[in-house]
Amino acid sequence: xxxxxxxxxxxxxxxxxxxxxxxxxxxxxxxxxxxxxxxxxxxxxxxxxxxxxxxxxxxxxxxxxxxxxxxxxxxxxxxxxxxxxxxxxxxxxxxxxxxxxxxxxxxxxxxxxxxxxxxxxxxxxxxxxxxxxxxxxxxxxxxxxxxxxxxxxxxxxxxxxxxxxxxxxxxxxxxxxxxxxxxxxxxxxxxxxxxxxxxxxxxxxxxxxxxx
Amino acid sequence: xxxxxxxxxxxxxxxxxxxxxxxxxxxxxxxxxxxxxxxxxxxxxxxxxxxxxxxxxxxxxxxxxxxxxxxxxxxxxxxxxxxxxxxxxxxxxxxxxxxxxxxxxxxxxxxxxxxxxxxxxxxxxxxxxxxxxxxxxxxxxxxxxxxxxxxxxxxxxxxxxxxxxxxxxxxxxxxxxxxxxxxxxxxxxxxxxxxxxxxxxxxxxxxxxxxxxxxxxxxxxxxxxxxxxxxxxxxxxxxxxxxxxxxxxxxxxxxxxxxxxxxxxxxxxxxxxxxxxxxxxxxxxxxxxxxxxxxxxxxxxxxxxxxxxxxxxxxxxxxxxxxxxxxxxxxxxxxxxxxxxxxxxxxxxxxxxxxxxxxxxx
Numbered sequence: 100x101x102x103x104x105x106x107x108x109x110x111x112x113x114x115x116x117x118x119x120x121x122x123x124x125x126x127x128x129x130x131x132x133x134x135x136x137x138x139x140x141x142x143x144x145x146x147x148x149x150x151x152x153x154x155x156x157x158x159x160x161x162x163x164x165x166x167x168x169x170x171x172x173x174x175x176x177x178x179x180x181x182x183x184x185x186x187x188x189x190x191x192x193x194x195x196x197x198x199x200x201x202x203x204x205x206x207x208x209x210x211x212x213x214x215x216x217x218x219x220x221x222x223x224x225x226x227x228x229x230x231x232x233x234x235x236x237x238x239x240x241x242x243x244x245x246x247x248x249x250x251x252x253x254x255x256x257x258x259x260x261x262x263x264x265x266x267x268x269x270x271x272x273x274x275x276x277x278x279x280x281x282x283x284x285x286x287x288x289x290x291x292x293x294x295x296x297x298x299x300x301x302x303x304x305x306x307x308x309x310x311x
Numbered sequence: 312x313x314x315x316x317x318x319x320x321x322x323x324x325x326x327x328x329x330x331x332x333x334x335x336x337x338x339x340x341x342x343x344x345x346x347x348x349x350x351x352x353x354x355x356x357x358x359x360x361x362x363x364x365x366x367x368x369x370x371x372x373x374x375x376x377x378x379x380x381x382x383x384x385x386x387x388x389x390x391x392x393x394x395x396x397x398x399x400x401x402x403x404x405x406x407x408x409x410x411x412x413x414x415x416x417x418x419x420x421x422x423x424x425x426x427x428x429x430x431x432x433x434x435x436x437x438x439x440x441x442x443x444x445x446x447x448x449x450x451x452x453x454x455x456x457x458x459x460x461x462x463x464x465x466x467x468x469x470x471x472x473x474x475x476x477x478x479x480x481x482x483x484x485x486x487x488x489x490x491x492x493x494x495x496x497x498x499x500x501x502x503x504x505x506x507x508x509x510x511x512x513x514x515x516x517x518x519x520x521x522x523x524x525x526x527x528x529x530x531x532x533x534x535x536x537x538x539x540x541x542x543x544x545x546x547x548x549x550x551x552x553x554x555x556x557x558x559x560x561x562x563x564x565x566x567x568x569x570x571x572x573x574x575x576x577x578x579x580x581x582x583x584x585x586x587x588x589x590x591x592x593x594x595x596x597x598x599x600x601x602x603x604x605x606x607x608x609x610x611x612x613x614x615x616x617x618x619x620x621x622x623x624x625x626x627x628x629x630x631x632x633x634x635x636x637x638x639x640x641x642x643x644x645x646x647x648x649x650x651x652x653x654x655x656x657x658x659x660x661x662x663x664x665x666x667x668x669x670x671x672x673x
Contacts, residue, residue: 167450215504222457222505230452232658257501258494266490 119283146305175220446620
């Protein structure tokens with residue numbers, strides 16, 4: 100079982116993830132834009148770039164009414180990003196099994212802070228999703244499965260932190276593989292498509308001369 | 312080939328030498344053993360110091376005193392060869408903390424089960440009303456379930472760490488337990504600091520409503536209405552809830568501080584501080600878990616309508632009048648009671664209560 104998780108299942112899940120993400124991105128790109136016959140009043144490119152980056156800073160209404168979502172959202176995403184690419188076991192795993200390239204891992208204290216931030220963010224965001232009437236209404240099974248899978252991957256990773264027991268590492272790897280397989284077919288794709296989504300809106304508005 | 316044969320002969324010689332050494336050791340030890348048995352049989356006290364090293368090790372244990380020696384190794388406790396208090400701590404953990412703590416927790420569960428058999432579920436006397444009151448905002452529900460989920464994880468993992476050896480090893484064996492114990496230890500250490508964040512959020516939001524008021528003491532003296540049938544007036548939170556809040560804050564603070572002493576040994580704390588912190592951490596946690604078991608009992612099977620406020624934000628008007636009548640009467644007079652249909656509409660279709668929204672307070 101351990102050899103299967105470590106070998107064929109890992110290769111399969113990585114393949115599904117890479118091909119799935121490429122397929123989803125390509126289908127979005129080849130869908131194209133509707134042609135706009137009106138005379139352009141501004142630059143679509145500038146509008147797209149502005150929208151991609153300006154959306155990282157929320158509007159005032161968001162900061163006042165959705166403070167919890169905003170703070171929890173940043174805590175979770177930044178924490179997860181740091182854990183994924185700069186946790187020592189991950190850096191070693193990526194170098195050994197995927198790229199062959201290695202980079203500096205973050206110190207242990209930074210790992211702890213990142214993990215704490217990611218957990219606070221994810222738990223608060225999921226609770227908000229199920230407790231708030233609006234987000235509860237907007238959420239479907241995909242949202243819950245995605246949140247729970249990410250949570251379980253993070254949790255099992257932390258439970259295996261001692262790196263002393265192979266079964267704990269395999270449970271973490273198995274869940275990470277399930278997440279990789281699930282990823283391209285879920286809303287988790289926003290990790291890649293947010294750039295296109297923001298860019299499209301920004302370009303459309305930029306062409307119309309609207310500072311959106 | 313010749314080298315291989317030489318190696319085999321060497322190994323055989325080594326084996327022979329090993330057996331010979333073992334035999335000599337047995338012969339050497341045997342007279343002492345015989346002497347000890349002979350002494351015991353003649354009624355001579357057997358506390359004759361046969362091993363001169365025993366005196367040295369007794370000195371090393373520093374005669375129940377904690378004395379720092381000198382060492383080239385620089386670090387906390389590097390001058391202490393054997394911590395004399397370690398035995399006291401270990402004995403307390405194994406002989407008092409684990410059995411008494413275990414019996415306390417089991418006792419609480421049995422007491423609640425008996426209470427349930429005797430009293431049953433406390434029903435809303437007037438039945439459910441067609442009106443509701445907003446009791447908790449989204450934000451208040453959010454932080455309540457946040458601390459609840461963190462607490463549950465810490466309680467379960469902590470109990471496994473504390474009681475796993477006597478309770479789980481006989482059932483699942485040492486190998487499986489070692490894996491679970493390692494996972495629980497890592498998870499407990501990592502999730503622990505989240506409890507601090509959750510407790511701060513809870514404290515800031517709920518402290519005002521948990522300050523003791525006139526009438527709280529009479530609620531306590533009359534058993535909160537659960538014992539007996541007589542109605543006892545109460546505010547937004549009753550004396551029991553307020554006491555639980557302050558217990559959570561004060562005992563929780565002890566548990567958090569002691570937890571930080573245990574998981575961050577970077578502030579120069581030695582073993583004796585860690586042992587003290589462990590004792591405080593475990594006693595505080597067992598106390599908190601016992602109280603929270605009661606809290607969960609009332610919220611789930613103990614009382615009709617009690618959990619509704621934390622699940623939906625709204626509570627039944629009759630429930631509020633029976634258990635928090637001072638608050639409920641005031642809220643009803645101010646026109647805050649709304650129909651069940653309106654509540655369904657607010658919760659399922661229409662706009663949401665903004666986060667951080669305000670609940671009318673006492």
